[in-house]
Amino acid sequence: MDSSADDSASFQTLPLEERLSHKLWKARQHAYNELETVFSRLSIGRFAESGVEKYWKRPEVFTGYVLDSNVVAQESAVKALHGLLDFMVTVPQIRELCQPSLLVENWVPALVEKGMTSSKAVTKETSMACVLLVVSLDDNIVNAIDCLVPIWDKKLPKLLTAALTVHVKLVEQFGFVNVSQQDKMRILQGLVSVLPKMCSHADKTVRNESMQLILQLCTWFDKPVLQELLLGKLKPIQQKDLDKLFESFQGSIPPSSTPSQFVWAVPAQNDAGANDLVLDSDEDHAMGLSGDGNGNGGAADDQPIDPYDMFPVQSILDKLPNNFYQNLASSLWKDRVAVLEEFHDQTLSKVKKLSASNENYSELINKFCSTITSDANLQAVQISTNSLDVLISALRSEYNQYALETLNALLTRSKEKKPTVADSIFNLLLNLSKYYKLELCLESVLTHMKNKVPQVKIVCSKFLFELLSSWAPTEPPYKTLVFSNLTAILSSLQPIVNDNQQAIRNEGFKCVAILIKIFDERELSTYLDKLDNLKRKKILELVDKVEIKAVPQQNSKPVAPQSQLKPAASVVRSQPKNGQSNLSSTIPSKRLATSPLKPTRSSTLNGNPKSSRLTSRSLTTPQLQNVEPPSHFQSSKINSLQTNTLSTSQVNISNRMSHLNEEVNKLRQERQDWLKERNEILSNLNHSKLQISKLNKQLNESETYVSNxxxxxxxxxxxxxxxxxxxxxxxxxxxxxxxxxxxxxxxxxxxxxxxxxxxxxxxxxxxxLRSTKNLTPQRIRSPSESSDDLxxxxxxxxxxxxxxxxxxxxxxxxxxxxxxxxxxxxxxxxxxxxxxxxxx
Missing domain, CATH: 1.10.287 (Helix Hairpins)
Incomplete structure (x- = not known):
């Protein structure tokens, strides 16, 4: 008893630094307690004199304290760290004095691995509080989540539970505020790869915390996104448990407000008169902090996450069944259906993302298109359609290099009347149109609309209507390729509108109605005049009923921007009053209003409104020369030269722009000719392939006949x-x-x-006849006959x-x-x- 008292008396007299590194845990505990007392009494105005800055400038020092091997001393060290963090959050501009990301990387892993796995409840609670405080100094929760990634490879249940609990608290307390879209996707991708394994862990606590984390993720991300990435991988019993959690959840999904305890968010809340630390999600995203410590920077990306961006790129060509192409060319329909079904069920159904840069899918897609076009077995057509649907969804815009062949095959097979096959073909057309836009599909659709089969006409008209309703041009509609081909579209619709079948006519009416809604009735007035009153009336009635899914740009003809109209008004006001007519003063403004290519400053340079890009002479020049006194002849000559120079430059600019427009139109025409030629070549190629297949079939029959x-x-x-x-x-x-x-x-x-x-x-x-058997009894000599007549x-x-x-x-x-x-x-x-x- 006396020896322990002597030991206590001996280390209490030591300096603080020596006690912090003392071999006796009691000495270290005594030092940690002293640090806690010091931190609680620090003055905010004079903290620089105390030398406390060394603890956040060298965070590895306190990391060693938190990792103390003695659980009692460790509890005191964690309390001391909590006192330091509690003081730091009260220091103005603390984020400029320290490096929050460095603090997170040093203290959060130590607190989770040693503090939250401690056997003492106080140590666990204090460690969790320290984690929340140190993360509140950072810009967002990204650094804290990243530094906990190595824990997922550990097997200790209590360590996994601690990491999951921290994730739940971080998402619940801070959310994904000020997190970029790329970081959101990266974090989500890492969690969804770990959570299914955690949900199936042998430890019940690990499973429960995993469910809580999934619940918190669902409050921030759309459920369809998580369904694709995470929820679909859970077992049925786990999905039932998750549904029970959703039913008992008190908050709103998605959250109506974002709980935020970031230090950088507190001043903005205080200025707004808020007493609690709650920040609306819209305001929070509007702040757009970039993490520079000053709250300045670009706004975080608020676009919804696309699960496609998070899927890994897969490969399928190396997983083709044996003799795939040979069986696909077999004359037995069972062989074709079997190999198609095997490839679809075992490989394609599991594909989420592909890349055309890694593999060449030309031959595979060509076989699918050939099956859709010419195979007599509807089951083979159905499976090929479903397979192409998977490929389009997995390749997206990279599928465009194969899209034209697929489009022609689908439109050719649209004559099929069986509902299941017809619906699959039309749905595949709609999926293809998401990435192969209206401008690219237009020519093929108009070509197949001339088909004599009624079903093909109906499908082409429906598809054209869907393309037009979802069309979102990047420029004004009057400058698009669709408007330049409006006459061709109406010419192709003419037989549809005048067809003797009502179902075909109705689809044509809808297409004309949506064209009117996009381009205005005046653009189609000549076409409408050719229709009878009944058809015109039905079309105009449909105009108000059809809906445009994408919002196109303003339908009005191109006019000068407002910035160009203001100088025109100034020109009118700056005209001389000496005999100037209002008519002559308004001419430049009209030219400006109808010339968006004309520079804005051309009408106001030198205050001279008389310059024109069409001529170097002003309409008011004779009057001005008569009014001006002779003494100003030289100045008027200089002004005239300046006017001529400006007019000449404007004419040159106009000529150059017209030349550029001609070049653009020429390039567009060449592109159309090239596309047309390409379509013809592909059509001829498909025709040649069909002829070759027929000739091969005839050759096989001939060989069989010759053998017979x-x-x-x-x-x-x-x-x-x-x-x-x-x-x-x-x-x-x-x-x-x-x-x-x-x-x-x-x-x-x-x-x-x-x-x-x-x-x-x-x-x-x-x-x-002479045998004894055939002799009659009369011819047989009897013994009684005489021998005289022998x-x-x-x-x-x-x-x-x-x-x-x-x-x-x-x-x-x-x-x-x-x-x-x-x-x-x-x-x-x-x-x-x-x-x-x-x-x-």
């Missing part, structure tokens, strides 16, 4: 060979028969019993046998002749079939 003919020829040859073999066999048989006939005996007398027996055997063999019966039998042999030889000759005739017919038939096959 060759197979038939081979079969015919085999058949002819078989018939030849059969003919040879038959000829051999005929030859044998001929030999038998040629060896027939002339007369065979029957004189002996042996010959009788041989003849009987031959007859029995050749003629079945010679007579033998002679009769020999005679019958001879007759039977004669009949058999005749029948054999007849069969032989029939076989020969049959062989000749078969030969003739074979020769005829072979000749016919050779002709084919």
């Amino acid at each position: 003919l060759q197979r038939q020829l081979q079969e015919s040859r085999e058949e002819v060979h078989n018939k030849d073999l059969k003919i040879k066999e038959l000829e051999g048989a005929v030859g044998n028969a001929d030999n038998l006939i040629s060896h027939k005996p002339a007369n065979s007398p029957i004189s002996s019993s042996s010959s009788m027996n041989r003849g009987r055997l031959t007859a029995t063999t050749l003629s079945p 010679p007579k019966r033998v002679n009769s039998l020999n005679l019958n046998n001879h007759m039977l042999q004669e009949e058999s030889w005749k029948r054999a000759a007849e069969v032989t002749n029939q076989l020969k005739a049959r062989i000749e017919r078969m030969r003739a038939k074979s020769r005829s079939g072979f000749n016919n096959l050779g002709v084919d």
Whole structure:
């Protein structure tokens, strides 16, 4: 007990600097407490004498104090820092005396990592208060958020919770005030890449703080933006929890006022008589602080964030399915649909941003356009349309190099009547028109409006109406390419307006009505006079109903600006009163009012209103010469020379401007001719491709036909060979028969019993009629018959046998002749079939 008292007595007598770096934590704590007391008693007017500036000029000193290894001493150090910051925010022009960004980079990470993760509740609360105070000295919350980025790679739950809590408080207390658009996108992109992982963290506190941070972000950014970037990545249960947070949220989304505790905002609020630290969001953005410490600089960018700018550039050509182009050219519709569906579902549906500078999409888009134009399967057309829609949304303005081919393909296929396919095609046209503007689409639309298919006319008219309603020219409408092509537009609309189908006429009426609303009725009066009263009445009734989505510039004809009209009035007032007529004095003003290209100072130089850019002589010169006395002849001559010089210069300027206008018109005409030629070349190219595909198809059919003919020829040859073999066999048989006939005996007398027996055997063999089975019972010799008549019966039998042999030889000759005739017919038939096959 005595030793501890001795230690306390020993370090209390040490100087402050030694105690701050003492090895004993009690000595350091004692020094931190003393610093807190000093800061609380500092005089604002005489703080420079105390040497306290060293703590904000060298912020790393207090960083070491906050990182004290002893939790009790650390609590005292954090309290001392809070006392210092509490004093600093009361010092006038403190932002000029210190570097707020340097303070944030040194103190905020230390307070979050060591202070807000402490086991002592007081240390946590004081550390959070210190973070808010030091950030209030800065221009915005950008530096504080940037210095906490390394914490997201840590795994300690309490450290992640501390970082999320700081983010929630920063957004809640300061918002995105005075933050540029680029910094907003960068911060949001970093948070949306981290929050889905934090929302799925194993620690419940981390998950809850992540939800709170998402809620605060939703108060500042549009929900569609966060839906694309963040909310769509959350699990269904997490989205339900977030919906419950929105229901219990008391504030307004977006916030009606911006809570701001920045030091630079306090003087403006005090001057306005405000007692609290609340700054309207519009006023806050209007201040436009740039962070120079003086509140001067450009205003922060208030444009809404486009999620497209925050997506990374992806690649798709390396993810094409195997044999993609081969299957796309297959004659089987199932192969084409399968490969299109695979590429769309597995790759294109996940694409958000592409770049045409990284990959060449010409072949891919050409295949999609060919499928849309010529594929008979509507499912393939539908998938190709959806695929092109993804490519347009991912490439945006970079798609313009492929837009003309796509536009022609869509307008050609607009003849499709199936609602799902027709709607997809029209929606794709509208998506394409966001980046491929009216001036570029006009020629193709007018060309396809001449199509004879009613559905194509309707779609082209609807598309033209949408283009005109969303048209936002960058110059007065009367100077645009659309106005110069107004006659061509009306000529293309003429058949539409006069069509015999009411649906087509109505679309034409709407197009004419919106042209009237854009360019005024007087510009279309000649066209309207050609219509009958009923059609004219319907068109004029639609003029008030149609709406222009984009606000065009003033529709009046170009006039001189107000700055040019004032000198004209001064010219009238400066005219001499000696015999000057009002008519002559008003001529220069009229010329000025209708000549916006004329310099403003040309009418007032030297106070001489008589100069004109058309002539060097003034209309009042003779009268002035008569009134002026002779003594002023020299001065009038000088004035006349000056007038001539000014007039000559004005004429030169006018000639030069007219020459430039001619050059511009010539360039525009050349551009139109080039576009027309380009469209013709592309059209011819597409036609040639179609012809090539047809020829390839015919070639395949011809090859198939030739192969069939060759197979038939081979079969015919085999058949002819078989018939030849059969003919040879038959000829051999005929030859044998001929030999038998040629060896027939002339007369065979029957004189002996042996010959009788041989003849009987031959007859029995050749003629079945002589067989014992065919003999009648009467011809069978019975044993009872007498043997006396045996010679007579033998002679009769020999005679019958001879007759039977004669009949058999005749029948054999007849069969032989029939076989020969049959062989000749078969030969003739074979020769005829072979000749016919050779002709084919």
